Amino acid sequence: MSGARHLYVHLPFCAHRCGYCDFVTLVGRSEQHGGYVDALLAELRLERELLATEVETVFVGGGTPTFTEPHALARLLSSLPDAEEKTVEANPETVTPGLAALLQEQGVNRVSLGAQSFRPHLLATLERVAQPDTVRRAFYHLRDAGFDNISLDLIYGIPGQTASDLDADLDAALALGPEHLSCYELEAKPGTRFTHAHGAELALQADAMEMYFEVVVERLTGAGYRWYETANFCRAPSLPHGPDLRSQHNLAYWRGRDYLGVGIGAVSTIDGTRWTNTPRLAPYIAALGSGERPPREHEPLPDATRARERLMLGLRLDEPLELVGSSDAVDADALARMERLGLVRVRRSSSVGAHIALTPRGRLLGGGVTAELLA
Ligand SMILES: C[S@@+](CC[C@H](N)C(=O)[O-])C[C@H]1O[C@@H](n2cnc3c(N)ncnc32)[C@H](O)[C@@H]1O
Numbered sequence: 001m002s003g004a005r006h007l008y009v010h011l012p013f014c015a016h017r018c019g020y021c022d023f024v025t026l027v028g029r030s031e032q033h034g035g036y037v038d039a040l041l042a043e044l045r046l047e048r049e050l051l052a053t054e055v056e057t058v059f060v061g062g063g064t065p066t067f068t069e070p071h072a073l074a075r076l077l078s079s080l081p082d083a084e085e086k087t088v089e090a091n092p093e094t095v096t097p098g099l100a101a102l103l104q105e106q107g108v109n110r111v112s113l114g115a116q117s118f119r120p121h122l123l124a125t126l127e128r129v130a131q132p133d134t135v136r137r138a139f140y141h142l143r144d145a146g147f148d149n150i151s152l153d154l155i156y157g158i159p160g161q162t163a164s165d166l167d168a169d170l171d172a173a174l175a176l177g178p179e180h181l182s183c184y185e186l187e188a189k190p191g192t193r194f195t196h197a198h199g200a201e202l203a204l205q206a207d208a209m210e211m212y213f214e215v216v217v218e219r220l221t222g223a224g225y226r227w228y229e230t231a232n233f234c235r236a237p238s239l240p241h242g243p244d245l246r247s248q249h250n251l252a253y254w255r256g257r258d259y260l261g262v263g264i265g266a267v268s269t270i271d272g273t274r275w276t277n278t279p280r281l282a283p284y285i286a287a288l289g290s291g292e293r294p295p296r297e298h299e300p301l302p303d304a305t306r307a308r309e310r311l312m313l314g315l316r317l318d319e320p321l322e323l324v325g326s327s328d329a330v331d332a333d334a335l336a337r338m339e340r341l342g343l344v345r346v347r348r349s350s351s352v353g354a355h356i357a358l359t360p361r362g363r364l365l366g367g368g369v370t371a372e373l374l375a
């Protein structure tokens with residue numbers, strides 16, 4: 001085994017829990033940040049042999065990694081393996097010149113900034129702390145500190161959002177000139193406080209989602225961004241051999257590569273097995289404090305499951321997916337039908353086997369086309 005080349009580190013702490021959020025998060029707890037970082041580093045030491053000698057990407061996600069107490073955050077970042085791409089997720093209100101400098105000093109070279117929207121009423125609905133100017137200021141602090149690879153997250157389909165709100169959000173995001181943009185449909189889990197509060201509006205937004213998605217793709221590709229994954233866009237390199245601005249860490253997930261995840265709730269997929277750490281802080285810290293692995297759920301990944309996942313994730317990308325090893329997962333009749341309808345492109349070559357990719361129209365229909373293709 002050559003080892004996983006991709007590492008995910010989960011920092012769960014947030015100042016406040018946003019109503020729509022379904023991630024593993026904990027509010028406040030500043031007195032526990034240091035202890036949690038000790039546990040993270042202990043887990044990393046226990047699992048070090050699962051990682052390749054050369055790690056390609058490290059992604060520190062949350063929660064709000066940049067809400068973590070600065071000494072604990074610096075201690076964590078300085079102990080992580082070197083990697084070509086090192087991303088940290090940041091909430092705008094936490095980004096000060098000091099925080100931006102800390103990230104730079106610790107070798108972070110990519111920041112993913114959770115803007116979500118630039119419309120005050122939509123930020124309020126999402127229960128965000130940041131105002132539009134907070135997002136802009138955070139972006140400029142990062143630029144001033146030297147970051148040349150910044151991603152902005154936007155959400156659409158927010159209760160109360162109109163088509164012109166979405167246009168204004170895209171204008172505001174484009175005006176900042178980020179290297180990368182992630183634009184997500186709002187997902188509201190049934191039974192949550194958020195869904196109770198906004199049920200009727202969420203149903204209206206669901207009807208508009210397809211149209212919003214088309215607007216997002218049209219506006220961002222029109223502005224010169226590459227639509228490289230269903231919800232992700234990056235600036236094309238300005239020079240022929242310029243940097244590849246896709247998220248290399250997320251590309252590894254979409255390409256079905258192995259990855260190690262550490263922290264509460266973190267998922268790892270290595271050598272045909274997937275495991276998920278306990279989402280609970282106390283048992284996580286207690287186990288690692290006594291030199292043991294945290295409580296985990298293990299799930300074997302049979303070849304057929306991996307082939308289906310590879311297809312579902314691979315078809316989200318704009319690059320052709322090699323069918324070797326996945327051909328049993330594809331319904332040949334459905335593939336021929338989708339090809340005739342102009343939703344899928346198939347490249348057949350006797351030397352390298354078939355490659356398939358969704359056409360732009362197929363990508364706009366997205367999940368529906370992939371579901372048809374699955375045998
Ligand atoms: C791990 S989250 C947290 C990032 C950061 N704490 C923040 O709130 O900005 C990463 C991204 O997922 C997206 N996200 C979170 N909850 C979502 C939801 N319910 N529906 C759609 N996107 C969501 C947001 O765009 C967010 O920036």
Ligand code: SF4
Pocket residue numbers: 013014015016017018021022023025062063064091114
């Ligand atoms: S700040 Fe981000 S991670 Fe924390 S609750 Fe809000 S959306 Fe979730």
